[in-house]
Amino acid sequence: MPEQPVELDDITVVAVTDELRQQIGDASPHVALIRERVREKIAAVYSLQEEIKLLRLAPSPEFDAYNDHAEACREWGRQQKAELGL
Known part of the structure; x- marks a missing residue:
């Protein structure tokens, strides 16, 4: 293996806290x-406009359908971020 740059000689192990995970996520283009x-x-x-209307109509079956869809989309996003380790 070739000699490593000096910047890599001083690696520090850190604990990945929830706060650090949030900071990494906030800075991540992914x-x-x-x-x-x-x-x-x-x-x-x-x-x-439909979202705003449905929020004003809550609780209602239409709002529940909207909320189920939005939560499914958010869950997809959480899964994608989990695959990144965040």
Whole structure:
């Protein structure tokens, strides 16, 4: 193996806390893309105006259907982030 750059000689092991995980996620372009895709998945079925209307009508069967869809999209996003270790 070739000699490593000096910057790599001083590696420190850190505990990945929830706060650090959040900071990594906030800085990650991959997480930003996942968040955008979650929004796109929701918007593919419900426009922003429809979402606002349904929130005002809650509780209702229509709101429940919207909420189920939004939660399924969010769960997809959580799974994608978990695959990244976040």
